[in-house]
Amino acid sequence: MNVNDLVASRYRIIAHVGRGGMQDVYSARDLLLETDVALKTPQAGQAARRFKQSAILAARVNHYNVAKTLDYVEENASVYLIEEFVPGETLEEKMNRYGLLDPYLGALVLHHLSKGIAASHHAGVIHRDLKPSNVMTEAGVNIRTLKITDFGIATLTDELMEEAAQDGNLTLSTSGTIKGALPYMAPEMMFRQPGDHPGPPTDIWSLGAMMFRLLTGDYPFGVFLQAAVNVQNRTRKAWPSFMTSKAQFRPLAQELQAIVEACLSYDPNDRPTADRLVEMCGQLCYSTAERLNGTVTGLIQNGYSGFLTTSSGSLFFSMDSVYGPKRPDQADNKKVSVARYPGSPNARAHPVIVIAG
């Protein structure tokens, strides 16, 4: 596929935006409805029939937090899935830049993703490959829109994992898709026997593992084969102390830790259902205040507080409001994400999170 290629007399290719283990992803312009869409097509060697089956499955899910399946076309011996497109970045890309999410944003992400997963489970669709790179969101310091993508490859993933399990040990697979999924993969999926078909709780484990990563910046069990070893030995990393060291953040951080730990129960029956997660998240209190990019301009009171500039003026901040392992300064840690509250003579920043430039 090349830029400006036209598919089905309707979708004009804008750019190649990604390559999963099984499909190429392009952004395209829908000339009929004048909107931008994602266009996916299987890579060479992937059976078109399976691709269609996965598209049909994905099309059963209709929820705001799941990328909508818009169209499926076959043309000139090629097949294409057209999906809702969110301009911005994936949660994986966001992690690369922001490192981790504070409890407020973490609670929001958990809440919205739980709703999307609940809707898909109601429709009888299991994702099986939930990970930060499969969640689209807007670029920048705010997170308001979250859309889970690649529900479509659920069947492909399942067949792939079934095949790998047939071959003996899924965790030794050389498949890029399986390797990429391992850090978030439930134990009953990792160590499945031929004929096993792990159910909805496998998504709940993956959501828990993903939230651990988003909240701590680290993988709960490591990556690649190390993840399999640690899941088998039940050696999950400990929660970092910064999550609970500041009293302001402690109550919500502890609530989130408890939910994530429940999701990471080894017995699938001990994990909350997606519906139960939605209920629990509906009780969480978190701030949805708009975030701003800030730059630290100076520290006062022996470094206990300071000032930073944003597009909405200069803000005062206290070190008590700083969340995360990094302490803001005027050198390497001067870029921050903050919310703004009224104050005199300066508005107050809270929370304050150091981000990569």
Add this chain to the structure above:
Amino acid sequence: MLIANRYEPTGPSANGGMGDVIQCRDTHLDRSVVIKSLQPGVETSRLLDEQRALSKLRSKHVVQLFDVVQLQQPSGSSNGLVLEYIAGSDLPYAGFTVDHAYMRTLWQIASGLRDIHAAGVIHRDLKPNNIRVDLEGVVKIIDFGLARSTGLDDRTRSIIGTPIFMAPELWGETTISFSTSIDVYAFGVSALALVSTAVPAALQERPPQPVSRQDAAAILAGLPDHLIDLIISCLAANPADRPAMAAVAAAMEKHLLYKRHRAIAVINNQPKTLDAASSSIAMKVGSDRAMTVRYDGHGFVVSEVTGPVYLNNMAAKAGTLIPGCCVITFGNVSGQRTFVTFDISNPEVIA
């Protein structure tokens, strides 16, 4: 016989008022879709208006347009819109009692109309049977058959709404310019019709007459007064007196959060929680500085202050509403100071 070589009709065509509605199965994705066509002789520009309106919206409360097809009918060809099928049910007339579920539904409808209006579109035929609730409980506003973009050919004398939901100005003899306020009026009537089929007689006159507060309050008994007043204001005879849907949605969201906020005050590195169950906190520093804060269900308010106390460096007084996050400072810069952080949050209301 497939439509556009793809869509297979699956049921009898239902006459949808302004156009035919054909239930179909999309053979490409094996899912239900709805194809809406205009009956022969009806202006096709309206159909294209609907298409433009829908494609502009990316709202949780609006159905997705998938495709536009040519329909071959005995009388000739016409355009058909292929729309997402929403499994679920239409909102029932008189199907609600005034409770949390009713408020949540009104909030969702108001949010949908807010989004539609933000996109510059007027629905023009809002009523409970144009509002569906999907299987996830999300309200979808459907049937934009009469929707037009604001400012674009929106002057018309034709009366094509559904009588009881039509604003008084639509009954006049003079040419009127449609505005979003006709949807606000229809929202107000819908709010009553969802609770009772016996809507006030004044609203059933042609043109409708102003509804008395007593009549509206009888139906809406159980809502706080300010929300009853808000719904009555949606029914104002003068369109300019009706609120914007964004304001209506905001007021309803605020009500849904009543008594659900939480504040965390950190004193000596220990978090203390303030909420509906534990709604007051008295903080005292030494013998000369103190402040009491009470939660009134909507916000956290300073009820008493002794000595110099500051909120984000602004002097605290009895009656001050505490900002969302603040540092409370007990004492003046010149003396010994004690700091308490105070952070307010609430559950996120999501449709």
